[in-house]
Amino acid sequence: MSRTQFLLLMTLIAVPAVPVEAMGQVNLRRYPVQRGDGETLEMDRTEMYQNTMRYRRGMQQQRRIGMLADRQTKEAAYAADACGLGCSDHEGLQVQGIPGTFLSVALYKARVEDDVLTIQLRFHNDGAATERLTVDSFGASASFFVQVGEKRLYILEDEEGGQDAKGSLDEVLEPGEIESWWARFPVPPPDATTYDFHIPTVTFRDVPLSNP
Numbered sequence: 001m002s003r004t005q006f007l008l009l010m011t012l013i014a015v016p017a018v019p020v021e022a023m024g025q026v027n028l029r030r031y032p033v034q035r036g037d038g039e040t041l042e043m044d045r046t047e048m049y050q051n052t053m054r055y056r057r058g059m060q061q062q063r064r065i066g067m068l069a070d071r072q073t074k075e076a077a078y079a080a081d082a083c084g085l086g087c088s089d090h091e092g093l094q095v096q097g098i099p100g101t102f103l104s105v106a107l108y109k110a111r112v113e114d115d116v117l118t119i120q121l122r123f124h125n126d127g128a129a130t131e132r133l134t135v136d137s138f139g140a141s142a143s144f145f146v147q148v149g150e151k152r153l154y155i156l157e158d159e160e161g162g163q164d165a166k167g168s169l170d171e172v173l174e175p176g177e178i179e180s181w182w183a184r185f186p187v188p189p190p191d192a193t194t195y196d197f198h199i200p201t202v203t204f205r206d207v208p209l210s211n212p
Helices: 003-014 045-079
Strands: 031-034 040-043 094-097 103-113 116-125 131-135 145-148 151-154 169-173 178-186 194-199 202-208
Touching (some): 094 202, 103 194, 103 202, 116 131, 116 169, 145 178, 151 178, 169 178
Antiparallel strands (some): 094 103, 116 178, 145 151, 145 194, 194 202
């Protein structure tokens, strides 16, 4: 055996064996991290990043749930007017008859909040027979608007990109029955004191721009 071969053999014997599963691993520095309950854990930077991302996703999910619950609460409040569907009178800011029918529509509420004008209508069947009520705010969206001078303000979009409104109605009202509808619009300019509100075949004129 040559001297070179002997030295190579001694080198192989002196090098400790490394487990296969340990090959390629990197020892990452670990840092103490205190949890909300006071317990301290040790995490490397990768674990800290993953923990932070999980926390952020959890907070975003909570915000989405809170926003949805808040919106559902508001929609329920606007969809059910103060008298439910059992009022027999026509109280409201203005009342108009719908041409060609025994239906009337009352502009029941109009409130300004957070730069949004929310308008609520109530449709009454004043006849002795059934009447079909159709409110197509999606198919005829250009016919539903607030007008101040020459400026027209149309129904706002909700968070999903749809109309911020109760939705279209197509139903039969019995004599004396009432149905409600609402929609949200941009608030008119600051110098406006009144506005006109248009729906198909009916216009409410000079509606005061103030909360009742």
